[in-house]
Amino acid sequence: MAEQITAPMVGKIIKLHVKVGDHVGEDDPVVTMEAMKTEMPLVSPIDGTVKEIRVQAGQQVEADDVVAVVE
């Protein structure tokens, strides 16, 4: 089942940790986001494969934007 990873608040994507097709474990970081002077990894909720990455490093995101999909 596909799981979407979303931005919890307005911020900026500063790093991509994976690419499409990579395997990720549960809680592995997929991207790192910066908001309110804090860097926070957005992690995979499941053990699976990265199906989509919808952002690039440096991109601004809004709250609830989907940044990646893991299946």
Next chain:
Amino acid sequence: MRPYFEKMTEFGKPLSDGLKKRMEESVSQIKEVENGIAEAVEKVRNAGLPAETLNKRGEWTVYQRLEYLLDPGTWCPLHTLYDPMDEESGTTGVVDGIGRISGRWAVIIGFDNKVLAGAWIAGQAENILRVTDLAKRLNVPLVWLVNCSGVKLTEQEKVYAGRRGNGTTFFRHAELEKLGIPVLASIWGTNPAGGGYQGISPTYLLAHKNCNIAVGGAGIVSGMSPKGFFDEEGAESIIAATKGFKEVPPGRVEIHYDSTGFFKAVYETEEGILDGLKDLMKAMPAYDPRFFRVAEPKAPRFDPSEIDYIIPFNQKQSYNFDEVVARLTDNSEHMEFRPDYGPEVYTGLAKVDGLLVGIIGNRQGFLPKGYPEYAPYPGIGGKLYRQGLIKMNEFVTLCGRDRVPIIWLQDTTGIDVGDYAEKAELLGLGQSLVYSIEQTDVPMMMVVLRKGTAAAHYILGGPTANNNNAFSLGTPTTEIYVMHGETAAVASFARRLVKEQEAGRPLQPIIDKMNALAAEYTAKSRPAYCAKMGFVDEIVSFGAIRKYMVAFANSVYQNPKSICPQHHMVLPRIIRG
């Protein structure tokens, strides 16, 4: 209450290989700071005369005495790098900490007899005040290794007088005695004047055969110069008097053992007097820890040194705070208080060496959507909001009621600011926490895991809680400042930038000042500076925090001033619901 405490909720999980790899650089930065601290500590240990010089005279150094005296593996040094007045030795001339002697915990302090024969030097009085405060807060014996040559006469103005000067120690000893806290002294060497009072002011005095304590020394060959100044003729006369000076020091063993009886016992050797002290410690009041334990002691299921991989060196990066706590508590178990309220703050009960403690700390990272509930903006861990402040007030008050000591794990960027925050009463709630802490009478220890910032540093069990905070620790990632240096630079120079631009002048000089201020903030907030100035009482590795927690918990429960029967505690029942 066994069903509450014997088995609490397990938490935490093993480090993943991915996390270990990602944190490699951060861990190496942490190790670099630790190496710098270790070098500074070594310098302090080697201050003054070499140990061999004292050993050739038949004397041990204070460090050798401590090693012989303490139960192995129990020493938790404090104030090692404390040197607030930049003393030329780089020390305060005393060595102190918490440790166990003959199975009983004590606060222990000794003069560094390598540094000017244990003189009163600049910064020492403040160090001793911290130590007497510590014994008072923990309600455990204060053990002195007295070897004090008196005031460093060339800097007497930094040492002698004032409300908090070296003489205050004697009143503090009397205060401890008033409170029923024994001050035990073992005495070596020549202790004139101030040294004499260092010797006589404790409760119970043990003497090495060659020691003396006296109102004044015998080393003063004559008084003031009759001419009112010194010249060559006067100098020749002083030389002649000094060469002929053969007086033995007053207040030797034959006076203060044989005549006054101030000394309870006299010992021939270094081992002998320390064995006497060990024996005396067996007579000190102490519950068997089993009386207060709520479960059998267990190590955490995860190694405390793994915290190196959890707390990032980069202050901007967040981490999972609960994984830190899971590496500090017995069997990595806890009972969290109000987990669904005030998500930026962790509050919970846990066991340390089988003894019940309360733990409070700052969760990190993004907070749940809609929090803080009073504002249109999102919340972030490390900041304090309304619910978190209310929750801490409740938890502290209940710990006070149940006589549960508290361990604070601080990593805070401050309390939320702005009109929303003011309407949410955050200014009042912050001070309410200060009030709540002061209304309890439970000892607290605090660790600045990373940031200690703004008023939040005060209210989260900081050293400003004078009557509760026993001691504060820093770590390799500690930074303590009123605000981040860059923020301070903007606050200080923003208007100036506007003025310069409007006047058509170049901005670079102001920009240079801003960068200089930010750099100064960095230099004066890092671990070594925090330890030197006493913002914290010691810098320890993450892996050593648990050892200090064990020493703290056992000291607190050794001889508490008041007791709550476990079956009358309400906090565990509130948590269970």
